[in-house]
Amino acid sequence: MKSILIDGNSLIYRTFYAIREMSNSKGVPTNAIYGFVNILVKIQEEYQPDYLGIAFDLKAPTFRHLAYDDYKGGRHKMPELLEEQFAILKQLLIKMDIPILELAGFEADDIIGTLAMIGAEKGYQTEIITGDRDAFQLVGPNVKVLYTKKGISQLEAVDEAWIQQEYGLTPKDLIELKALMGDKSDNIPGIAGIGEKTGIKLIQKYQTLDNLYAHIDDEKGKQKEKLIAGKEAAYKSRMLGTIKLDVPWDGDFKELSFHNIFNAESIEMLKELEFKNILSRIDQTDTVETIEKAVGFQWIKTDQELAELLAVLAATEEVTIYYHQEETGVYLAMEIENRYYYLNAQVVEKLKFFEKLLSLKNVTTLEITSQDLKNLIHIFHQAGITEVNEAFDTYVATYLLSPGDQRYDLKTAAYKYLSRTILDDEEMFGKGKKRVKASELDEQLLADYFVKNCETVKSLKTVLEKELDETGMMSLFKTIEMPLLEVMASMEELGFKIDRSQLEVLSGDFESKLKGLTREIYELAETDEFNINSPKQLGEVLFEKLKLPVVKKTKTGYSTNIDVLEQLIHFHPIVEKIIDYRTLSKLDSTYGRGLMTFVEPKTNKIYSTFNQTVAATGRLSSSAPNLQNIPVKTEMGREIRRVFVPSDADHILVDADYSQIELRVLAHLSGDENLIDAFKKEQDIHTRTASEIFGVPLEAVSRTQRGQAKAINFGLIYGKQAFSLGKELGISRNEAQNYIDRYFARYPKVQDYMGNVKKQAKEDGYVTSIWGRRRYIPEMNSRNGILVQAGERMALNTPIQGSAADIIKLAMIRVYNRLNVEQLEAELILQVHDELIIDTPKNEQEQVERLIKEEMEGAAQLSVPITVDVNSGASWYELK
DNA sequence: CGTCTACTCT
């Protein structure tokens, strides 16, 4: 057995002086605690003792003080910065459930000495962590001291051999030595005029004080006089400097049993202290299972048990579900009225759980809480349950509360909001090649896992609800984000019909053109074949072989992006071919061959995934494949849109897009009368802007002027600066600044608004959309000016982009519901930020065109009108 | 398997 005893006072002094000042964001000093905790982490990770105890001195006087008034006299008072941390450390140790050893009348040393002796008798190996050399006297066959050397970065292992080498003495000799030489720090006098060197010599010769004075006549001269004069002081010093080995400790080593120091409470406190380093380390060690509350549950295995569960479900309004879907089926843990139930995939299948659920009369009104409800909706839909009451998705709620985070999975959320470390599916089942099926794992383990995670979802909901209320986002969550789940699930399930043969033709066309271009490029380069797709190889050909001027470099070599190539176009005919090659290569790899791999052969449809928890501004994103970036700008790219067709010959695509939604939002947010006026009169906004800043009548605005105004309008939304605006327009930075100044002169409230947003972002640390969607921007208070500027641009753009996202999300819900209410067959199948596409039976076209315009335009009431343009056609290409 | 570069959209 191994035990570790720590001299808490000594260690915290050491860490306090060894680590530079630090504090958390609330100004609480933390350096000493930080160092202390680091050592505890090291103990847990490396030493893994069976017992651990930390001893502290009490303020009350000890037997030494009673014997000697000046004991430890002359010591400075504990610095305030340390005193504050001392108290916090003790609280932390209590939360870590580490025994704090204190005893009135004794010092930490004495407690440690006594415990070390008790341990030694039991045959334990004991290690004492301290920065006080006094403890060396305790060293023995079973006792070592880990001495904090060089601050705290190293622990020197001090054993008998080490002491012999360092002093030429045994550990016990050190007591006698100290009696002679004293200890300045404890104000132990020793004998005046005897220091370390003489002391060591004397002890080597006589071993003990008694022996020394028995042979005092062997000494002579001044030294003898000093020894005789100091006899009383020496014995007193020995008493003071001898660590007691028999303090009255009535405890048991069992109380010192070491266990994981990271539990919900201690982790919470580490978070408050903002020890991110330490928290990330323990996160990775992943040894922690902190759900201490054992969750009892009922394992549903028989028809009878399932019938009972269904009866419970029929009598409730709320249910929390943790689910896991794989090829073999769906595993479920459920919480109903604080009782837990578990069904494995085999039971779900065999007992026909979902079929029975379908016939439950309250199935459509059950308020369901889960992590990732959109996928659960898919599962329900597959089972024929078409109406689902999505009450609370912990995944979306977690995203909403802090949409700039990287991940919102249950593990991350449980850690952040509950200070719990749980297992997630990835850890439970592995990923990639190592993925295993649930049925391959231990049944009991599996059941336990599902129930625990279900309990976590339930607990998480309580915390997230409170947070949503406190941040004013509950209404956004309830009226937009939750109802939207079903709309997105529906879009995912419906998919977008593809004209496969046309896509094949298109892709073949791209590929044959690419072949020709490849040959031409090799000829023009006068080279052997090289990989044109490799920026590295292309750079070598352009800038080394053909010696074209280097325009720009990347971190790793020559830049060959489109800006660079366009500047080189007149230097060599190869450049134009490369631009064409790039364009075609992108079109084929991503949209030709690329899309082909996503076409489901059975239905000839593409099924994209829509993600609600990715974009920090509140937008949706689309992936696998991304249908929100299908080419449109160039004619060749736009051809791709011909393959996106209605679901059958009796259908037509109806498309509706918001006109200038972001600038309208800006007009609303800023309240600028001039900008509002432009929209109220439904003028062409870029022409109007040009008229304002160039001081010409609307009719006299030239194409160039309109183009420049358009660039300014868009630039504004993104916080663009004069430098790049000038670059874009091919004018000087000064001229560009002049345009921006004139813009703000004509739209003064836009300028005010932007100033206010930045100010607010700096003060609050976040910005909000019209519906209260919040985004934290920590960059605003960075010390790095570049980051602050980037933060300002986010602060400017997010309320605009975010409000536009709110509006179209509301519109999606309205359109979806209206189509249902009017019992139309038309279906919403795609959203592209400001655009909705509806697959519509031809006989519903007029009705749908009218309805979609109404619902989109009526989604929000701003201080400017919102207008929607509607188009219909036989392919996405025709919707312009 | 992760990072980099380049390119597509609103």
Place this chain on the structure above:
DNA sequence: CATGAGAGTAGACGT
């Protein structure tokens, strides 16, 4: 000092 917001994907390349 860098210089336009928000996304996703393919291919190359290095580990």
